[in-house]
Amino acid sequence: MTTQHIETLVVGAGQAGLATAYHLQRLGRECLVVEANDRIGDNWRCHYESLRLYTPAKASGLPGLAFPGDPWSFPGKDDIAGYLEQYALQHDLPVRTGTRVTALARRANGSGFVATVGEDILTCDNVVIATGTFGRAPYVPDAAAGLDAGIRQLHSSEYARPAQLAPGVTLVVGASHSGCDIAYEVAAERPTILVGRDTGRIPVSWESRGLHVVLPVMFFAWRHVLTRRTPVGRRMMKHVRHHGGPMLRVKREHLAARGVEWIEARVVGVTDGLPRLDDGRVLDIANVVWCTGFRQDFGWIDLPVVGEDGWPTEYRGVVETEPGLFFCGLAFQYSMSSTVLPGVGRDAEYLARRIAAPARHRVRVGG
Numbered sequence: 001m002t003t004q005h006i007e008t009l010v011v012g013a014g015q016a017g018l019a020t021a022y023h024l025q026r027l028g029r030e031c032l033v034v035e036a037n038d039r040i041g042d043n044w045r046c047h048y049e050s051l052r053l054y055t056p057a058k059a060s061g062l063p064g065l066a067f068p069g070d071p072w073s074f075p076g077k078d079d080i081a082g083y084l085e086q087y088a089l090q091h092d093l094p095v096r097t098g099t100r101v102t103a104l105a106r107r108a109n110g111s112g113f114v115a116t117v118g119e120d121i122l123t124c125d126n127v128v129i130a131t132g133t134f135g136r137a138p139y140v141p142d143a144a145a146g147l148d149a150g151i152r153q154l155h156s157s158e159y160a161r162p163a164q165l166a167p168g169v170t171l172v173v174g175a176s177h178s179g180c181d182i183a184y185e186v187a188a189e190r191p192t193i194l195v196g197r198d199t200g201r202i203p204v205s206w207e208s209r210g211l212h213v214v215l216p217v218m219f220f221a222w223r224h225v226l227t228r229r230t231p232v233g234r235r236m237m238k239h240v241r242h243h244g245g246p247m248l249r250v251k252r253e254h255l256a257a258r259g260v261e262w263i264e265a266r267v268v269g270v271t272d273g274l275p276r277l278d279d280g281r282v283l284d285i286a287n288v289v290w291c292t293g294f295r296q297d298f299g300w301i302d303l304p305v306v307g308e309d310g311w312p313t314e315y316r317g318v319v320e321t322e323p324g325l326f327f328c329g330l331a332f333q334y335s336m337s338s339t340v341l342p343g344v345g346r347d348a349e350y351l352a353r354r355i356a357a358p359a360r361h362r363v364r365v366g367g
C-alpha cells in the first residue's frame with residue numbers, strides 16, 4: 001500500500017474533470033485527475049455508434065483547445081473521445097487512468113480528505129467530483145425484471161446498433177435525446193414504438209442554415225438566462241434534472257416519417273410477460289431499449305452531501321457544508337449550459353478560482 005498527498009484530487013477525466021485540471025494548472029495549483037477507465041474518452045466510445053453531437057464543433061471545444069474540423073460539423077462519439085485525449089496531452093494534464101476511487105472520507109484530523117484507490121490511499125486538501133452529468137449508473141424501471149425472458153432487453157448504455165436486436169417490434173422507452181436517436185435509427189429497419197413524455201422541442205431543423213442563427217441565441221439563453229439565479233432557470237433546472245431536455249435534432253416529425261408510433265405514456269408494470277402502460281395498454285414486442293437514463297451513485301462518498309432529490313447539496317459545485325469538497329459537470333450546476341461542452345469550462349474555472357483563492361490567501365498570510 002502506498003500513500004500520496006495531492007493538493008486537489010479530481011475524480012473523473014471527462015470534459016468536466018479535464019477542464020477543472022486545466023484551470024487549476026493555469027492558476028499554478030497542484031492537482032491529479034484519476035479516471036476509472038483505461039483510456040481517456042472511453043466514456044464516449046461506449047455510446048451507440050451513430051451518436052453525433054447536437055452542439056457543433058465550433059461550440060464544443062474546451063478552454064484552451066478549439067475542436068478541430070469544420071466549425072459547423074457535428075462530431076461523432078469517437079471524435080469527442082479523441083479530442084478529450086488530445087486535450088489532456090496538449091495541456092500536459094496529470095491524469096492517472098485505470099484508477100477508480102472506491103471510497104472518499106474526511107481525514108481523521110478533520111482537515112482534507114482520504115480517497116481509497118485500489119490498495120492505495122490518496123490524501124488531499126480538496127476534491128472535485130467530476131463523475132458525470134446525470135451519473136453513470138444505468139437506471140431501468142422495476143418492470144424490466146418481470147418481462148418474458150424471450151424479450152431482448154438493452155439499456156441505452158449497452159445499445160450500439162440495430163443488429164443487436166431480435167426480429168420483431170422494438171419498444172424504446174424514454175423520449176430523451178438517446179431515446180429519440182435510437183428509435184429513429186431502429187425504425188429504419190423494423191417496427192418501432194417509442195414510449196415517453198414529450199419534453200418539448202427547439203423549433204429549428206438541425207440540418208438547416210437557420211441553425212447558424214438560432215444556436216448562438218440558444219447558447220446565450222442557456223448561459224445567461226437559464227441559470228440558477230433566475231426563476232425561469234430554476235424551473236428549467238428541475239425539469240432537466242428529472243425529465244431531460246427538449247428535442248433537438250430528431251423531432252416528432254422525423255419519427256413520424258419513419259413510422260415510429262409514439263405513445264405518451266409510461267411503462268408501469270407487466271402483464272403476461274409483456275410491458276403494460278399507465279393507460280392500460282399491453283405491448284406485444286420482441287425488444288426493449290431502455291432509454292431511461294442514469295442515476296448518480298455517490299455511495300462511495302462517506303460524507304452527508306446528497307439531498308433528498310438524490311443530487312448533491314451544492315451551489316455552482318461548491319459544497320458549503322463540507323469545505324474543500326466540490327462537484328463539476330453536474331446537470332444545471334449553474335446554468336443550462338453546464339450540462340454540455342460549451343458550458344462546462346465556465347463552471348470549471350469558477351471552481352478552480354474558489355480552490356485557488358484560499359490557497360493564495362494562505363501564501364500571502366504565511367509569506
Ligand SMILES: Cc1cc2nc3c(=O)[nH]c(=O)nc-3n(C[C@H](O)[C@H](O)[C@H](O)COP(=O)(O)OP(=O)(O)OC[C@H]3O[C@@H](n4cnc5c(N)ncnc54)[C@H](O)[C@@H]3O)c2cc1C
Nearest residue numbers: 012014015016036053054055100101131132133329340341
Ligand atoms: C446521447 C447523448 C448526446 C449528447 N450530446 C451532447 C452534445 O451534443 N453536446 C454536448 O456538449 N454534450 C452532449 N452530451 C453529453 C454531455 O456533455 C455529457 O453529460 C458529458 O459526458 C458529461 O461530461 P462529464 O465530464 O461531466 O462526465 P463524464 O463524461 O460522464 O465523465 C465522468 C468520468 O468519471 C469517471 N468516473 C466515474 N466514477 C469514478 C470513480 N469513482 N473514480 C474514478 N473515475 C470515475 C468515468 O469513468 C468517466 O470517464 C450527450 C450525451 C449523451 C448521452
